[in-house]
Amino acid sequence: MTPPMAFRRFGLAAHLYALVVVLLVGYAHALTHDGQILLRFKANLLNPEDVLPSWNKSDDTPCAWVGVRCNANTSRVTYLNIPYKRLSGSISAELGKLTQLRRLVLHENRLVGPIPLSIRNLTFLRTLYLRGNALSGNIPDELGELMNIEVLNTLRFMSSRRDFCAKVMDPYELDNESKEANLNALVAFVMDHQQAFNLVENETFRSLCRRLNPHYSLPSRQTLTRSLSDHFERALLQFRSTIDSIKGAIALTQDCWSSRVMRGYMVITVQWIDEEWKLQSVVLEFRYFPPPHNQHTTSDLILSVVKDYNMWSKIKAIISDSGGEMPPAMVIVRENLNDQYSLRLEDGFHIRCICHVINRAVYDATHFIKKEVQMLRQILKAVRGSVAIRVKFSELAVVLGVSKGRVEVPGLDMETRWNTMFTMIDQSFQYRGVFSALCNSEEFCDRLANMALSDMDWRVLKSCKDFLQSAYHCTVAASGRDYISLSLQPLIYKHLLTLCEKTRSGQLDTGFTTPIIKQAATAMELKLLKYSANLNCQASKMALLLDPRSSNASSETMELKDQLRFILTMDYGLCSEVQPSPTFGVFDLFAGEGDSAIENVAHTDEVDDFFMLTAKADRRVSDVLLWWKQHSNRFPTLSLMARDTLMIQGSSVASESAFSESGGFVCPDRSKLSDENIEMMMKLKSWNRLFRE
Template sequence: MNPNRTEEGTEKLDQKLFRESVALEIIEHGPPFSYAEYEGSRRSNRILNPNVEFFSRNTLKAEVLKVHNKLKEDLKNTLHKLSSRICLTSDMWTSCQNRGYLSLTAHYVDENWKLCSKVLNFCHVPPPDRANNLCGTIHGLLRDWGIEKKIFTITLDNARNMDNMQELLRSKLVQQDGLLSRGAYFHIRCSAHILNLIVQDGLKVLGDALEKARESVKWNSTYLMLERFLLYVNAFKILPTEDPTFLMEDLPTEEELHKIEYICNFLKPFYDITTLFLGVDYPTANLYFENVCKVRSNLLKEIESPDSCLREVAKAMKEKFDKYWNEHCVVLAFAVILDPRFKLKFVKFYLKKFDDNFENKAKSILDKLKALFKEYESASSSSGGNCDIQGGGKELDQSLIEFQSYESDDSTSSNKSQLELYLEEPRVLITMPYDVLAYWKDNYARYPELATMARDIMTIPITTVASESTFSMGGRVVNQWRSSLTCKNAEALITTRNWLHGYTTKDDRSKATHVSISSLSQQASNVVD
């Protein structure tokens, strides 16, 4: 008799595997825990195998938490073994239950030099969401994960409480000797928020024309809304004859249409740049400097435009831009220097366009980069120069360590550092797209400490899109039909789904717009959808 069959000839069912399968179904597709008690579901399963043993919603909750805890331990071990620094993004979200949730996401490069993004926590933060409360919460989460001494940067929006929080958190981490350069490069402002603020100031010039177009084309993205409006403007002109509720005075005038056409063309570069910045599966830090400089170049050009409307828009936007340009992150200039297509000459090229003192500013950036590199050299010396990145997570044997040390000594016999040697090499051919992490992986043997620093800098996310994508998941899990879902179970469902499937599943990928882009409409609604 086949041991895998019952006396009735039915295949035996692994009940443990069945419970886990249902738990994974709940995590991936989001039905409620009561799904375990649906009579229709039970009837279908009974047809497939009469020996199935059904279980309650409470058992299903426990099974989901078991999966969550197992994957959390796996991720914790991965983060513990990382030789790279970890960059964070964080933001706050209010659910339909009027509860405040904090999203904390880790960004790092794994042993195969691939950029990874994992939602660590999606936890309820009771009011008030003041800086000290948020700081205490995030610091506690970092300690729980055991990564409080591995942090490099945190990317946040421009909310005042988040600004104050990062100051308190930086102070705590510096006291624990957990940040490089005493946290000088810890705080990164979300570039999508900044672009949004810049564009908002410019669009005030449009006045009623913008609102008329928006009433005709309901769209979160101002650029896409104007693009669609202009495409169908002739149809809108005859719409009042077909639809009495649509009045002629609701349409922009010819003068207003002229403004809309100019502004639509003007906003396209902002839309393209913001979309580029929203990537989560490729480095974006090295894209920042070039594209922010392009924005400023466009504004300076349009200030001289013969069109008075465009001049007015560009002037308003430049005033806002200059405020943030003066605060731009030096560490993101480091990223373009460590992109072998560009290096320091690229920084000088763009600074020269805007500043007569560009040589001194470029020198200041380079001096700060050299100071940061010395910290990486010191860290390597104190650890004996044994870094396991190139070994794919395995320690190098002694002969390879000695060879690596010999090669490093030989290449620096002229008393030049790895950074200086790298900068003296010819730039590589400019190509788009370009895998900058692959370059540093291939050149790790020649420049071990420099590659280590470059890897960490390229990990920095320049937007909070990861948090916004998490909030999209949160909105599907914590909704009006699941208002009694506990915060603990909500966090388990959202984080585990991310660990298993990233920010999308097959269901999500069938949609026309990627979740990370569509969810950002709240923070950059004037630029992208």
């Protein structure tokens, strides 16, 4: 073969290859059939580039074009919604080939010509808006074959068919699907914002709805009430499915409460950590709980809820208040679940709320300063109850240099909440000179002289404030419901015991104390010691161990290492051939004499690796769950235990928060609400919040 002939054949082959590549590339990036139909519709318009610039033939699908919506799975066009665009031209008959179209909205444009007969092919069409154009002719009789159509708006046409005229509606008229969605949204609004059912009878609200859409008809109060039950049943099914899908363990918090109308309720909330390592907390039960409130009635209610939601296999702990009936009630619950379902729930199954324990300890402590606190309340009531005295108080505060601007008289406390008493004392102490001057003023001397606090009274109150400040901050730290708090229990217990010891010995950083406060410290210490086993239970110790913000280098945490490995092996299937931990401490790993031991144990399994990593507390960690999410691949088995441990809360704040939210439902103004409706509304409010996330 001569070279020229070979070159010619090679060139021909190269051209064919290039042609195939071009065809394949063109085919791979071809616009879908529905997209090509829309481009032909656009070509029929006189000004398409002005109003439809995003309709580009270089796209793979039209799904991102203005006014176009597609089926997510098939990319077929289902909505064409381009009203008020000043489109000029005629409606292309090509639209009849969009066989999956459900909504065609072209009203208030400048379209001319007849309605294409091909529209009859859109058998799935439910909504057709053509009003406000310059279209000619009558509505084609063939459109009567569209059996699924619900809304037809062609107000400027004369129809030759009466049955079609009956379907002519305003474009803002709601179809059945929209009405149902609006009713569900109204129910959610009533739940979330604790509105009364007679809201729909309020003329101002009705007027607002009419202005938003004159064709929207509010449901009656009876319909809204019935819709609550329907909405609840649907949400209940969804919530049960959510509970069933939880892969890890769950914990419950429980508390009881008496409303302002003197009715008792029990609330149970459920906590778990989801797959994204987010702590979830939801109302599980909110039920009227009449007397007697004893260990049997309490345990019966808790067991009925656990079994009703079929969560017995997932439950790991219950956090409760410090009521006297709770320990025996939790024993009954634990033994019943163990016997009936062959579980291995142990004593640590019951977690006492740290905030309730602090409250009881502080209550015993403040018994010794009742006189001084009552005197402070008395003078505050006098100041706050008289406009003239308040004005004088403000003037004296400015004159004495205590305040340069607006003066706020300290607020009174709620006698059942010690943290408000602490705030009252804290705010009042800066005005002690103002109170003294006020009581000695000629204007109010007769009324206030016998209310004056002595220097010793103020000293007692100041030392009380200094003593309780740590307890106040500890309560605030443990009161969150959106972050882990069980690991704080041992730390708070140890911190408050140290505080009591320093106070009794006069070693507080504030520099002085009083004999009365030393007595108060002794009383608090005795109460804390009573709860030592509860606040230092196995679960709280493991939570502290798994918290990267704490150091695992102490001898106490090293003693838990083998227990941790045993739990991981028995409950989580950890495969480890590591022998019991050697006697040296973790700090030895960083010393010269421990170097030989490192070679034997470093990175042998997840437990050793974790102890190495957390030998030093990482104070930079602000989100413990985020830390575990980031380290879950490094500790695949240990992270499962962390998820099932850290979701246990150290307080029952989640339940108390539910009581706070119920104030709009359980009040004298809503006395007609049945207990069943209150229960449904409280659950729905919490569940809807979960579903929206």
